[in-house]
Amino acid sequence: MPAKAQPPSVLALAAALALLGWPLLFPVAPLYYQVFGMACLYATLALAWNLYALSGALSLGHAAFFGLGAYGSALLSHYFQWSPLLTIVLGALASVAFGVLWGLFFRRLRGVYLGLASLAAVEIPKVIIDNWDSLTYGSMGIMGLERLPVLSLGAWEAALGLDLKAQYYLLLILVLAAALFSKLTMESRWGWALRALRENETAATAIGIRANRERAKALLGSAYLTGVCGGLYVHILGLIEPALVFNLHVSALPLIFSLFGGRTWFFGPVLGALILYPLEQLVLQPLFPMVHAGIYGVVIILTILFFPQGISVWKKAT
Amino acid sequence: MEKGDLKNSLEVQRLSKRFGEHKVLQDISFSLPEGEVLGIIGPNGAGKTTLFNIIAGWISPSEGKVVWRGKDITGWPPDRRCREGLARTFQIPQVFPEMTALENVRLGAWFGQDSPPGESQATERAHNLLEIVGLTDKKHTPARELSLMQQRLLELARALATEPQILLVDEIAAGLSLKAVNRLTELIVRLRGQGLTLLLTDHLLNLVVPVSDRLLALDQGKIIAAGPPEALMRDPRVESAYLGTGEAAGEEG
Numbered sequence: 001m002p003a004k005a006q007p008p009s010v011l012a013l014a015a016a017l018a019l020l021g022w023p024l025l026f027p028v029a030p031l032y033y034q035v036f037g038m039a040c041l042y043a044t045l046a047l048a049w050n051l052y053a054l055s056g057a058l059s060l061g062h063a064a065f066f067g068l069g070a071y072g073s074a075l076l077s078h079y080f081q082w083s084p085l086l087t088i089v090l091g092a093l094a095s096v097a098f099g100v101l102w103g104l105f106f107r108r109l110r111g112v113y114l115g116l117a118s119l120a121a122v123e124i125p126k127v128i129i130d131n132w133d134s135l136t137y138g139s140m141g142i143m144g145l146e147r148l149p150v151l152s153l154g155a156w157e158a159a160l161g162l163d164l165k166a167q168y169y170l171l172l173i174l175v176l177a178a179a180l181f182s183k184l185t186m187e188s189r190w191g192w193a194l195r196a197l198r199e200n201e202t203a204a205t206a207i208g209i210r211a212n213r214e215r216a217k218a219l220l221g222s223a224y225l226t227g228v229c230g231g232l233y234v235h236i237l238g239l240i241e242p243a244l245v246f247n248l249h250v251s252a253l254p255l256i257f258s259l260f261g262g263r264t265w266f267f268g269p270v271l272g273a274l275i276l277y278p279l280e281q282l283v284l285q286p287l288f289p290m291v292h293a294g295i296y297g298v299v300i301i302l303t304i305l306f307f308p309q310g311i312s313v314w315k316k317a318t
Numbered sequence: 319m320e321k322g323d324l325k326n327s328l329e330v331q332r333l334s335k336r337f338g339e340h341k342v343l344q345d346i347s348f349s350l351p352e353g354e355v356l357g358i359i360g361p362n363g364a365g366k367t368t369l370f371n372i373i374a375g376w377i378s379p380s381e382g383k384v385v386w387r388g389k390d391i392t393g394w395p396p397d398r399r400c401r402e403g404l405a406r407t408f409q410i411p412q413v414f415p416e417m418t419a420l421e422n423v424r425l426g427a428w429f430g431q432d433s434p435p436g437e438s439q440a441t442e443r444a445h446n447l448l449e450i451v452g453l454t455d456k457k458h459t460p461a462r463e464l465s466l467m468q469q470r471l472l473e474l475a476r477a478l479a480t481e482p483q484i485l486l487v488d489e490i491a492a493g494l495s496l497k498a499v500n501r502l503t504e505l506i507v508r509l510r511g512q513g514l515t516l517l518l519t520d521h522l523l524n525l526v527v528p529v530s531d532r533l534l535a536l537d538q539g540k541i542i543a544a545g546p547p548e549a550l551m552r553d554p555r556v557e558s559a560y561l562g563t564g565e566a567a568g569e570e571g
Contacts, residue, residue, distance in 0.1 A: 189428060189429075189434070189437070192425060192428065193429065195414075195417070196414055196425055196429075199414040199415055199416055199417065200412055200413065200414050200415065202408070202412045203408075203412035203413060203414060203476075204414075204425075204429075205395075205396050205397045205400075206374075206396060206397075206400060206405075206406055206408070206412065206477075207397075207400060207405075207425060207426045207429050207430050207476060207477070207479075207480055208397050208398075208400035208401040208429045208430045208431070208480055209397055209425075209429045210397055211397065
């Protein structure tokens with residue numbers, strides 16, 4: 001038994017079933033497909049961010065991985081006309097390459113110093129891409145990126161680019177797979193090594209855990225998955241520009257969703273994204289069109305003050 | 319590399335450490351044969367903890383070597399030393415605060431070797447070790463809720479779970495009551511009886527003296543005396559180092 005009271009996995013399963021099933025009841029609800037699809041994408045992003053955070057490293061610079069994955073995919077798609085599904089998978093390797101540099105240069109940084117360095121690190125790829133006009137079209141970006149393709153299997157067809165319901169299911173499957181991976185990771189020997197590093201790196205080193213190696217694996221896995229999210233994002237929108245993907249918002253949201261939902265429960269980051277993003281988009285935006293995004297600031301302050309472990313483990317805090 | 323005539327032992331060869339101008343350790347050499355218990359004593363600031371940390375791999379020496387079973391391990395990081403059989407504990411206990419006592423010890427069993435045991439085997443070993451150190455009833459308590467004494471015992475169990483050939487124990491009695499120290503002494507005597515090689519440091523003598531085969535007295539970064547505990551305790555140099563009077567204090571002058 002873990003020391004902290006965590007919700008049972010059956011709750012996550014129930015949430016997954018609800019997410020799979022509700023479109024059957026509401027066959028025509030494009031806005032909801034779109035918003036919940038995006039919530040699934042952000043939930044995947046939060047899981048990716050949290051994989052690195054499991055080792056105790058709180059990054060404020062995941063927009064770098066997001067943007068590089070997005071540009072990697074967009075450029076491959078633009079210059080070679082490969083299918084976006086292929087370019088997304090390959091393009092995210094650019095994020096991994098940046099992750100290697102990150103790992104080398106930030107190896108010794110911890111806590112707030114790592115946070116500040118990672119925040120600044122986003123500027124490096126952004127400035128390069130912003131100015132390399134001949135390759136990336138600079139700050140103008142690329143319009144008319146190829147949309148996600150139509151998948152067909154016999155009579156069955158899923159237009160991932162145009163049919164919002166099909167797109168929603170694609171993103172839902174992605175987040176459920178990522179959540180399952182996260183659960184298996186946290187229960188594995190490697191997951192325990194990450195937890196040990198998070199709780200006490202000195203003690204972890206003293207009992208033989210290879211701190212740098214285990215953390216680097218988490219970083220690179222996190223970078224790759226974040227890059228995939230970036231690629232999906234720009235092919236869903238159909239356009240890319242540096243300010244869109246190398247954006248503080250992109251770094252902050254996964255952190256907010258993870259802290260709110262709970263970082264130590266595998267489904268916590270998903271829960272955070274699935275509650276907060278739709279709340280912001282569907283409830284607050286119509287009510288307060290100018291300041292709806294302010295919810296994130298308010299939520300993060302309230303979370304830190306009242307549920308420092310996140311809402312999924314809040315009972316323990318009382 | 320020097321020949322290692324005592325194959326299965328730790329050898330410290332001409333170790334020195336400077337922090338800037340300050341010489342913390344000067345030309346320290348000794349060896350620790352298998353199965354022996356060596357106590358390093360000395361007043362606060364004598365360099366015990368620095369020496370200890372160099373042997374455990376947390377600080378690198380300015381000069382000299384640490385040789386372990388004939389291999390020069392001076393450049394090895396601490397996690398590798400642990401996996402190869404040198405485990406340590408800390409003066410201020412370093413536990414995984416949110417994990418239970420059982421989980422803490424199990425991690426030692428799980429990561430302390432290059433060929434790790436399976437999860438159930440690691441758990442079983444953790445149960446046994448908690449029993450040995452007397453923490454069975456705290457099995458499911460998070461480590462942060464344990465007392466100082468209990469955290470020391472937990473750390474000891476976790477270090478033993480890595481199956482060390484030599485255990486380095488830093489100031490285990492610091493801050494504990496006499497009763498607690500007596501309990502620890504008993505435990506260490508028991509471990510010694512099982513053939514474990516031990517290196518202990520302490521500035522208080524109640525624990526180190528009764529359990530050590532040999533003592534090494536440090537003062538101001540140098541070895542001032544070495545030998546069996548009874549002889550060393552009567553050594554005037556040791557006495558003056560502890561009391562801070564007489565020749566030892568005058569020498570540095």
